[in-house]
Amino acid sequence: MARIFGPVPSRRLGLSLGIDLVPCKTCSYNCIYCEVGRTTDLITEPSSFINIAETVKELEEVISKSPPDVITLAGSGEPTLNLDIGVLISEIKKITKIPLTLLTNGSLLWKEEVRERCMGVDIILPTLSSVFKKTHDMIHRPHPGLDLDRIIHGLTETRRLFKKGYYLEVVLLKGINDSDEELSGLKKAIGDIAPDRVQLNTVVRPPAETNALPLSQERLEEIKRYLGGNTEIIAPSPIKGRGKISDSRAERIFEMVRRRPVTIDDISNALNISRAETEQMVKGLMIKGIILEQRHGDNLFYTSK
Ligand code: SF4
Numbered sequence: 626m627a628r629i630f631g632p633v634p635s636r637r638l639g640l641s642l643g644i645d646l647v648p649c650k651t652c653s654y655n656c657i658y659c660e661v662g663r664t665t666d667l668i669t670e671p672s673s674f675i676n677i678a679e680t681v682k683e684l685e686e687v688i689s690k691s692p693p694d695v696i697t698l699a700g701s702g703e704p705t706l707n708l709d710i711g712v713l714i715s716e717i718k719k720i721t722k723i724p725l726t727l728l729t730n731g732s733l734l735w736k737e738e739v740r741e742r743c744m745g746v747d748i749i750l751p752t753l754s755s756v757f758k759k760t761h762d763m764i765h766r767p768h769p770g771l772d773l774d775r776i777i778h779g780l781t782e783t784r785r786l787f788k789k790g791y792y793l794e795v796v797l798l799k800g801i802n803d804s805d806e807e808l809s810g811l812k813k814a815i816g817d818i819a820p821d822r823v824q825l826n827t828v829v830r831p832p833a834e835t836n837a838l839p840l841s842q843e844r845l846e847e848i849k850r851y852l853g854g855n856t857e858i859i860a861p862s863p864i865k866g867r868g869k870i871s872d873s874r875a876e877r878i879f880e881m882v883r884r885r886p887v888t889i890d891d892i893s894n895a896l897n898i899s900r901a902e903t904e905q906m907v908k909g910l911m912i913k914g915i916i917l918e919q920r921h922g923d924n925l926f927y928t929s930k
Contacts, residue, residue, distance in 0.1 A: 628680050630700070631909030632693040633875065636859040637750060637792070637824060638726060642693035643909060644684065645700030646707035647674050653703050653732045655766040657834040658796055660914030661701045669733065669768045671708040681716045687905070688721055696721070698746065699728035701912050706733070711742030718745060726750060726790075732771055735779025740786070748790035751780055753818070755802045756810035764801060781818045793820035794859075797827050797848065799838040812852055823856040825849055830914030874898070878906060879929070882916050886926035 628645050635641040648666065651674075655664035684696070696717065698704045704727060707713070717725055724747040731751025733739045743749060753776075755761045761773050784791050795811060797803050802811075815823055825848060828839040840848075842858075849856045874896055881887050881895060893903040907927060910916045919926050 628675055629683050629687050630905055630912060632691070633909040633913050633915075635695075635697070636826075636829075637728075637794075638697060638748075639694035641695050641697045641699075641726075642684075642687065643697045643699050643912065644680065644713075645702075645908070645912070646698055646704040646710060646713070647700065647702035649701040651702040651706055652730070653706065653768045653771060654730050655833075656730075656796075656837075657764060657766065657832060658798060658828050658837040659833040660830045661833075661912060663833050664702075664766075666702075667768050668706060669770050671706050671710075671733075671739065673708050675707065675709070677709050677713050677716060680713065681720065684717065685720050688723060692723060695724045695726050695748075697726045697728055699912075703730050703732070705729050705739050705743060711745065714743070714745040724748065730765070731780050731783075732765075732767060732776050733779070734783045735775045740779070740783050743783075744787060746789070748792060749783065749787055750792045750794060750824075751783070752794040752796060753777065753780060753811070753814060754796045754798075755807055756814045757807065760802050760807060764796070764798060777814055777818075784818050784820060791820045792822040792824055793818060794824045794826055797825060797840050797845065799827075799840050799844075801836075803840055803844065803848070808848060808851060815852065821855065823852055823854070825852075825856060825858045874906060875910065878910060878927075879915060882927045883929045886919065886921075886928045888924055888926060892927070 630643045630645060632640045632642045650661060650664045651666040652664045653669050655667055704710060726748040727743055727746045728750050734751060754764050758773050825845055827845065828837050845858045849858055877896060878892055881892060889900060889903050893900050911918060917928050919928055
């Protein structure tokens, strides 16, 4: 599968072209709400995972055909676990002015060297869902070497040093971190971190575990009012953006898999696009949790959830 995926409609960023920086489910967390499934490699030490020159070349080809609203360092694991992320950011900045964003769980930003590598992006979007260890452990099932106080300090320190966009995601789960005590703790921490925006999220796609339950829109609205200021709800949005061709293709792929399981070749033939381009789009939809991969005999099929 390609390292570049999408473009996919992002609830937070518009039409986003993603770069997957780590092997699938290599992460420092194992969140119960993860749309990609359970973490298989729970680690905190960054490594080299991808060929930077090849990735940048691939990116250049894709954006020359259909420029997205943003390029996002994200994917099916934690991107700051890629040791070469700083070099990749510098190389991308040499070839395009399209805003570059980093979708991170924020758990490693307390490490100075990790933070330094990420400073070249335009927007950092870290996550904080609880200030209580017990709840944080329940939601994120972090690597045992991680410490919540240190993580929160890292989020604050990154904000202090990073003068560009800083959007803090709060993932809210029914019955787990939506109590008054939880919200009061979050409000205080958010005040200390001082992000440009607070983005409230909940479960919108099938999660890794069935106990990850969504909050209602009404409850999200209440919490938004309680947190106040620059808080927004990241509501599931209809596909939008300037890349009309990519949008309609993503929709057509979704319509195909909704009707019956299909292969990459089925999609590639129906949409009259190359196999490589099809794989790139399918991967984006899989990472967003919109479609599923299933093996049947020697063939891989794609289905809706
Ligand atoms: S949601 Fe993000 S941080 Fe959590 S396990 Fe999945 S990839 Fe890792």
